[in-house]
Amino acid sequence: MKNLPRAASRTAAGLLAVAAAAVAIVSAAQDDRRPPRPIRPPAAGSSSPRSGAAGVSLPPRPFPSYRFLRPLNPLTDALLPDMPAYLSHHGSAPTAVAMLMAYHSLHGFPELMPGDVTVQGPLIDDIIASPGHYLDYSLPLDEPPDLLPDKSEGPPEDCHTDDSLADFLCTSRSAFGNFYGDTLSVDIKAGIEKYLKWVGGYRVITTPNRCQNVAWWTIRNEIISGRPMIFLVDPEGRGNADLYVTVAGLRSEGGVSFYGCHTTRDRELRWFELRPVQEGREWGVNTIYTVVITQAVFPPLEASIVRVVNDYFFFREEINRLSWKPNPSNKTPIVRTKILRKPLGSPDSAFAIVAELDASQAQFDDRGLSSSDRFVYRLTSVDESGHESPPATVTN
Amino acid sequence: MSAPGARATGRAAAVLAFAALFAAAAPAMDLTAGLMLGPRTLRDPALKAVYGSGTVYCPYVLLPVGRFFFLGGGYEAGFSRSGLIGIYREPAVLKVFGGEMFAGLKVRFNPLILYGRAGIGRFTYRQTVESPVAGDYPVDGSKWALSLAGGARVELTERLFLSGELKWVPLKVSPYDIPVDLGGMRYLFGVGYTFSL
Numbered sequence: 244m245k246n247l248p249r250a251a252s253r254t255a256a257g258l259l260a261v262a263a264a265a266v267a268i269v270s271a272a273q274d275d276r277r278p279p280r281p282i283r284p285p286a287a288g289s290s291s292p293r294s295g296a297a298g299v300s301l302p303p304r305p306f307p308s309y310r311f312l313r314p315l316n317p318l319t320d321a322l323l324p325d326m327p328a329y330l331s332h333h334g335s336a337p338t339a340v341a342m343l344m345a346y347h348s349l350h351g352f353p354e355l356m357p358g359d360v361t362v363q364g365p366l367i368d369d370i371i372a373s374p375g376h377y378l379d380y381s382l383p384l385d386e387p388p389d390l391l392p393d394k395s396e397g398p399p400e401d402c403h404t405d406d407s408l409a410d411f412l413c414t415s416r417s418a419f420g421n422f423y424g425d426t427l428s429v430d431i432k433a434g435i436e437k438y439l440k441w442v443g444g445y446r447v448i449t450t451p452n453r454c455q456n457v458a459w460w461t462i463r464n465e466i467i468s469g470r471p472m473i474f475l476v477d478p479e480g481r482g483n484a485d486l487y488v489t490v491a492g493l494r495s496e497g498g499v500s501f502y503g504c505h506t507t508r509d510r511e512l513r514w515f516e517l518r519p520v521q522e523g524r525e526w527g528v529n530t531i532y533t534v535v536i537t538q539a540v541f542p543p544l545e546a547s548i549v550r551v552v553n554d555y556f557f558f559r560e561e562i563n564r565l566s567w568k569p570n571p572s573n574k575t576p577i578v579r580t581k582i583l584r585k586p587l588g589s590p591d592s593a594f595a596i597v598a599e600l601d602a603s604q605a606q607f608d609d610r611g612l613s614s615s616d617r618f619v620y621r622l623t624s625v626d627e628s629g630h631e632s633p634p635a636t637v638t639n
Numbered sequence: 640m641s642a643p644g645a646r647a648t649g650r651a652a653a654v655l656a657f658a659a660l661f662a663a664a665a666p667a668m669d670l671t672a673g674l675m676l677g678p679r680t681l682r683d684p685a686l687k688a689v690y691g692s693g694t695v696y697c698p699y700v701l702l703p704v705g706r707f708f709f710l711g712g713g714y715e716a717g718f719s720r721s722g723l724i725g726i727y728r729e730p731a732v733l734k735v736f737g738g739e740m741f742a743g744l745k746v747r748f749n750p751l752i753l754y755g756r757a758g759i760g761r762f763t764y765r766q767t768v769e770s771p772v773a774g775d776y777p778v779d780g781s782k783w784a785l786s787l788a789g790g791a792r793v794e795l796t797e798r799l800f801l802s803g804e805l806k807w808v809p810l811k812v813s814p815y816d817i818p819v820d821l822g823g824m825r826y827l828f829g830v831g832y833t834f835s836l
Contacts, residue, residue, distance in 0.1 A: 553725045556686055557766055558776040558815040560725070611772040 306506075306513050307525065311496055321466035322492035322503060325349065328510035329363040333372035333381050334415060336426030336473075337408035338507040339487040340435060341371045343471050344408075346491075347536050350469055354444055355536070373410065375403030380415040384423045393417045411437040426487065428475050428530055435534060444574070446630070448535045454519040454528035459500055462517070463493050465533050473532040474504060476515070482522035484529030493517070502528070538575045540632035543567035543605075543622045548637045551608070563609040565637065567622055569602070573632075577602040579625040584609065587617035587639060594621060671701040671709075673831025675804060679718050680823040690720035690733050695825055697806075707744055711756070714738045715825075729770045735810070735821055737762030739786045752792040752800075760786045762810050764821055776815060784810040790827075798833045 315322055327345040331338045345360035345367070358366040372381070379402045385391040394402045395416035405411055412434030413419050414426045421427065426434075432449040439447045454474075465472055471491050477484040491512065492503025500517040520527035546567040553560040569577065580600045585593035598607055602624070609618070621634035676696040681687040699713030716736040724731040741758025766778035790804030806825040811818055 551726065553727065554685075555725055555731075555766070555768060555770075555773070555776070555778075556683075556689075556819050557778040557812075557817060559817065560770075560772050562726075611775065 306511075307515065309501065309514050311494070311514075313496065315492075315494055319463075320492070320494035321463050322494070323466060323469065323471055324491075326471060326489065326491040326505060326512075327361050327363070328505045328512070329367065329371070329507065330510065331424070331507035332363075332368045333377055334409055334412075334424040334426055335507045336412050336431065336434075336487040337371045337414055339473050339489045339505075340408050340412065340431075340438070341367065342489040342505055342507075343473060343534060344370075344438070346471050346489075352445060352536055352538075355439075355442060369407060371408055372414065373403070373407035376407050376409045376414075379403055380409070380417075381423055385417070386422050390417055390420065390422060395419070405437070405441070408434070408438055411435075411441065428484075431473065431475075431487075431532055435532075439536070444539050444572070446537050446539045450533045450535075452531050452533070454517075454531055457531045459493070459495075459517070461533075462490075462502070462531070466491065466493055470533065470535060472534065474502065474528050475530040475532075476504075477520040477527045477529060478506075478525060480521075480523050480525040480527065482520065484520050484527070490531075537628065537630055538573075538626070540575065540577070540624050540626045540630045541570040541572045542624055542632040542635035543580060544570050544635070546620075546622050546635040546637045548620065548639060550639070553610075560610060561612040561614050561616065563612060563616075563618060563620070563639065564606065565609065565620055565622070566606045567635065568605060570624060570632075573624060573626065575626040575628065575630075577624045578627050580604065580607075581623045581625055581631065582607055582609075583621040583623075583634070584618045587619055594619075599625075668836040669703050669833055670836055671703070671831055671833045672699070673701075673800075673802060673829050674698050675802065675827035675829030676717070677825060677827040677829075679825045682822045682824075683820040686733070686819070686821070689722035689724055689731070691722070692823075693718040693720045695827075697825075697827060697829075701743075701831075704742075707746065709743050709745060709754070709756075710741070711743070711758075712738070712740045715760070715762075724768055725770070727770070729768055729773075731766060731768040734765045735762060737781070737784075741786060741788070743788075745792075750794045752794070753790075754792065755789040756787075758786045760784055760808065762808065762821075764810070764812055778814055780812060780814050782810060782812050784808050784822075788825075792831070798835075800831050800833075801829070802831055803828050 323346065327342055329338050329342050344355045348355040348360050356370060358364065360367065379394040382393065383391045393416065395418035409415065412426045413421065413430045415421050415423050419427060432451055435447055435449045439445045462472065471489055474488050474490050475484045476486050476488055478486050486506065488504040488506050490502050490504045494501050494503065501514045502517045503512050503514050506513055515526035518524060518527055520529040544567065546565065549564045551562040551564045553562055565582065579602055581596060582598045582600070583594040584597050585591070585595070597609060600607060617639040619636060619638045621636050623634045624632040674696065676694065678692050679695040680692045681690060695715050695717045697713050697715045699711055701709045701711040703709050718736065719732060719734045721730065721732050723729065737760045739758045739760030741756045743754050743756025745752050745754035761781055762784050763781045786806065786808050788804050788806035790802055792800045792802040794800045804827045806827060808822055810821040812821060813819065
């Protein structure tokens, strides 16, 4: 019995040694699974620290290199493999948006970009930033801290008509405080919408979100849904995001999430850690723009209204007979025509649905009216995805 | 007195007058009863186009008053016509029925009796339409109307006779400010019997 404590202590020591060895083995294995840290390039000196700047004047910097130990896992990772890759053409924002548009033009929205979008030829360059844009807003070429006035500060009639992504995104316009190649982050949403309106036939919902407000699965869901995104990132880790990239992939390894993007600085797909922008943290993400493009839905054509009297001998029913034609511009199947009405002279808030008809119908009788009833009607088309067109309006 | 009050008083006076005449005739103790039926037309061409002509049947009783006059009362029913109405061709039914009291003059040319009569009747009209808007405009009303008729009676025996009659009721109604002519001719044939009480 006296030797028992000693034997127990020896047993305990042995167990501790085994446990320590096991911990060491597990730790080593975890080190193997953990992705190698990026090879940090030396800090560069000159670049625009301004938020939203395009950063086209940045000197070439080596990208951080990650050695992934396993291939993409389809259960957790996502990648759009056929994303066209463009080099920056007078600004990262129009170039990144052009890549996004090019991807969609290859996947069901062919009119978004002209020509062969897989190769960045002159046609693509002109869509990114037209010669008119370069002459009116890029020149004189300027960089911080000396902002040089361009034509955006003169009368609008002296400028060319907007005809490129850089025009719609207000890139390089000194009147907006932009240096050459810069685009303000607040102009991305409106710029994309203007471009889609200029192209015609499509509608877009662009949603900007701070990186820290976007869940990992949201980004993954966008990518597996075939929707690349625009990220505003901070390549130099100054705490100021100044480069727009087109994001086409998301992967996780060793508990770390990475986004895959085309940076407009080369044509490779580059992977960076997905984390919010912070000083000293290279390629941190400031803003995530999700972009959902759908076919535009157009309202019925030639909507008209005729007053009809239905005679029941003892009383008469007044009817507003509405008729219309389906809009041939609709490229998605229209499943319903929605009809709303309000009394003539009442506010728009008084509009109420009176009928939802099958798309095969092109006439509706609003029955049971009295001779003094006067109404304003709105007719909208609804496609199979539930998207509703702007209204066509007819009045008694 | 208001106009509706005057009309009610007039109706009451007419009923009392008929009652007095019946009472005066009671000692004669002869009562004729009969049943007539036949087609009934609609005067309004639009109504006629939808509902067409119908058939009515008219039971009646007569009480002779002296040698040349008679009083009576009857009921007219059976007119129920279906049609498709309005621009949507919705199913509809029109019914007209009512009772009447009358007084008449008769002239005998054995075995033929010619007669003419006039009276007033309370006629009910009802139109039902299978329409989503018809519920807002129910058509179910009644109206007093004149009744004019003339005919002939052929006595087959001392008490049994056959009769033929033309009757016209000018019935115009307007339940919703739209006048509708429900009047029309009745071409009636029937049989009757005179009871001695």
